[in-house]
Amino acid sequence: MTTDLKRLIRTIPDHPKAGIMFRDVTTLFGDAQGFKALIAQLTEPYRTAPIDAIAGIEARGFIMGGAMADKLGCGFIPIRKKGKLPWKVYAQEYQLEYGTDTVEMHQDALDRGRRILIVDDLIATGGTAEAAAKLILRAGGEIVGACFIIDLPELGGTKLLQQQGIAVRSLMQFEGH
Numbered sequence: 001m002t003t004d005l006k007r008l009i010r011t012i013p014d015h016p017k018a019g020i021m022f023r024d025v026t027t028l029f030g031d032a033q034g035f036k037a038l039i040a041q042l043t044e045p046y047r048t049a050p051i052d053a054i055a056g057i058e059a060r061g062f063i064m065g066g067a068m069a070d071k072l073g074c075g076f077i078p079i080r081k082k083g084k085l086p087w088k089v090y091a092q093e094y095q096l097e098y099g100t101d102t103v104e105m106h107q108d109a110l111d112r113g114r115r116i117l118i119v120d121d122l123i124a125t126g127g128t129a130e131a132a133a134k135l136i137l138r139a140g141g142e143i144v145g146a147c148f149i150i151d152l153p154e155l156g157g158t159k160l161l162q163q164q165g166i167a168v169r170s171l172m173q174f175e176g177h
């Protein structure tokens with residue numbers, strides 16, 4: 001079943017720059033059966049887990065996270081790029097290959113002790129997911145885990161999160177960057 005989902009992901013070599021194999025999940029999202037199977041597989045491990053909300057990372061994490069929240073009967077919290085959220089935010093900067101980026105979350109998005117599952121399409125270096133985790137912890141949330149469609153294990157993101165005690169699940173892996 002996982003193999004079928006993998007076949008629905010389009011790989012675009014050298015995008016957005018030379019050497020990167022861009023794993024494009026829009027082809028998977030656009031396939032009715034594929035999308036249904038994707039959401040079923042992502043939510044399955046958490047069906048009995050105590051989750052108050054999913055924190056989805058902009059933008060593909062919104063698409064998966066919204067559907068997952070509906071299926072799990074929990075809330076949804078957007079983790080957005082800098083300057084997009086309208087209310088008071090916590091901001092967290094993180095390192096890119098060249099330079100930095102910032103993600104933000106509303107300060108009142110979650111109450112202390114709320115149990116949160118982080119969701120994004122892909123984990124590479126783990127910098128984005130780690131920044132999301134820091135925002136949740138700063139607001140007093142507890143992290144139940146982090147889940148992704150794709151892991152690029154050579155980039156070490158899964159290990160980085162695991163070292164911080166975060167349980168990570170991915171449906172599939174791809175070699176390289």
Ligand code: AMP
Pocket residue numbers: 020021022023024057058060120121122123124125126127128129157177
């Ligand atoms: P990172 O912070 O290094 O773990 O990068 C993860 C974020 O960058 C995710 O939001 C991904 O959507 C995006 N990303 C990184 N590498 C790729 C890739 N090879 N293909 C598609 N998206 C990627």
